[in-house]
Amino acid sequence: MISYIIPTLWKSDSIFKLIESFKTIEDKDAELIILDNDLDNTKYISDDKRITVFQMEFNQFVNPSWQIGYHFSNNKRVCIVNDDIIFNVKRFHEFVLESKARAICMTNWNRIDKDLDTWELVDNGSPNARPAGGGQLMMVMRQNWPVLPYDMKLWHGDDVIYYYNTLIKNEKFCFIRGMAVTGEQSVSVNSDIIPQEMKTTFTQDTLEYYKKMHILGLSCSTVFPMELKMAWKHDDIKTKLLYEQKLDKIING
Incomplete structure (x- = not known):
């Protein structure tokens, strides 16, 4: 069943x-x-x-x-x-x-x-x-x-x-x-439907999650959140740099 x-x-x-x-x-x-x-x-x-x-x-x-x-x-x-x-x-x-x-x-x-x-x-x-x-x-x-x-x-x-x-x-x-x-x-998780106030919270939570996964020696199939994928797709330089800086700070201290 x-x-x-x-x-x-x-x-x-x-x-x-x-x-x-x-x-x-x-x-x-x-x-x-x-x-x-x-x-x-x-x-x-x-x-x-x-x-x-x-x-x-x-x-x-x-x-x-x-x-x-x-x-x-x-x-x-x-x-x-x-x-x-x-x-x-x-x-x-x-x-x-x-x-x-x-x-x-x-x-x-x-x-x-x-x-x-x-x-x-x-x-x-x-x-x-x-x-x-x-x-x-x-x-x-x-x-x-x-x-x-x-x-x-x-x-x-x-x-x-x-x-x-x-x-x-x-x-x-x-x-x-x-x-x-x-x-x-991924129709139902298109970045356009995510409220702006949630994007910020999700971004930080996701980066913390990657850090924990890295420490535990685990991996997840999603390398970056959908928002970042969209930034790469549309060549949003400002967003890409922001994510890279946050990710580097969390992983490397």
């Missing part, structure tokens, strides 16, 4: 394909928990009793939404899913239960156009470095879900889940070779 948790702002059409794919699951105990962070949303009303939509009073952002979804979930396995990816939810569900997988995360190996005939569980082989893209689709056992810091809004919640499982619970993460994950990318 698996509970799927999807925070959304309904900015990607992929989520509707995910919902339809979920409905094809025959398991009556499967759950889909949608955290609706769009205050003006009137787009979707569920006709499947296994689907629950929680309307948030304000945008909780990704990590707090995962924590809320976990709180309301009931199954032994909990799976966080981005709202901008598409995969065969029914086949994934059946494969996980049949293989008795305990910890799965997506990797860039899953970026293939279509499913292969055979799926295979493959050990990621690295408890100290979460694979790139892993947080877009990640499943763990319910008893191995950590408490996510509420002030960690957008990024790194998946790192917390990954390292809590590998380093504390001694779980081995696998990816599913042959499984296709397609769709849009």
